[in-house]
Amino acid sequence: MGTSAHTVKAFDQDLDQLRASIAQMGGLAEAAIADSMRALMQRDIETANRVIADDRKIDALEAEVERNAVQLIALRAPMADDLREVVAALKIAGVVERIGDYAKNIAKRVHLIEHSRDLGPMALLPEMARIVGEMVHNVLDAFAARDFAKAEAVCERDQAVDNFYNSIFRTLLTFMMENSQNITAATHLLFVAKNLERMGDHATNVAEMVYFAATGQHMAERTKGGDMASDQADG
Template identity: 65%
Template sequence: MVTGHTVKAFDDELGQLRALVSEMGGLAEAAISEAIQSLVRRDLGGAARVVDQDRRIDEIEAQIEREVVRIIALRAPMADDLREILAAMKISSVIERMGDYAKNIAKRVPLLQDARGLEPLSILPSMARLVSEMVHNALDAFVARDPQAAVAVCESDRAVDDFYNSLFRTLLTYMLENPHTITSATHLLFIAKNLERIGDHATNVAEMVYFAATGRQMVERAKGDDTLIPVKE
């Protein structure tokens, strides 16, 4: 027979799991913001911190994986609890990828020390703020088990795609009109693509939250990205 103490202990374990996911997501949010601010301010030290702090995100992901295995082995969760626990593990993997994209952005900062003349550079912070907001809201939806909040995150992805498509066209024009900007513009294009991919990952998190909360798959969203550029996954 399940005792009250055992149930409370299980609740505490689920709360700790949510807290780890939230901490990991907060670090990813901060990494995105600091990477972009380092780019705008030409802050090599800030960019280096983003790269260095990425290992903490990796450590929390490993901790979440261990905790999930332990909870499943100890509690044999069913139905809603099992969906939430598995969602936490999957979400941690997605957040780890977000951290990698932020790290990739930071690594390009030293390569863009002479890119002040490129107007699209001023647009990237707005795109990054929107992406960070999506990440934040997706994680809030996970903690609150709120499927409607998850749907709202997915609906925001169109705006991120619009940002990327606009930047793609603008940077392509810069490269065609002034071949001397090709190197810098290409780096900015990859940065924009990294931000767009973080937005995609935020929608993936939201879809997992929706499934964990409802047991149903979210209706597939339409993508607004009509351009293609290779980027390391």
């Protein structure tokens, strides 16, 4: 009995460490989203460079989560609910790492638009980024709390992100057609908007993993908002 209790306690401690590492990854990813957007809006090269450099911290944490999750499965042989949570942690770490990559991609655009004039649609980007940042924060809170209802609420916000993207896409196309001198800067902003839209998609993917880990059921199929030129601006 004592050995069994010790094993359960050790497993819980290992799982808590996984959750803590993912929470740390999430905090870094949230900061990267906010900082990359501030760098973009203010043409702040120093902040952009820091976002790009700090992405390595997220990558290192993902590798740590992967090692620990594999070790946990091998040593503890978790069953059912526990196994679902470990596998979810493993997958979520990969998704959060990808969100960090998208923030890094935005930061890389700062160098390219440093001397461009402001375009109207640029004003929509900070609010879009704010919603995405909240989705990332809330979905990782849902994972930590095994709160499937909160995970569902994250999915519901994805439509607002899609609406922002479609609005920005249409407006940027208009700017490009009105003045060919706008094409370069507008294209870079389109990449930024697309990266934000992709982050929202990834947050909903995490929400679906959290829902499954908590309930053992797959979330009901969602109707995805119309995504104009879905892969044209991915990068």
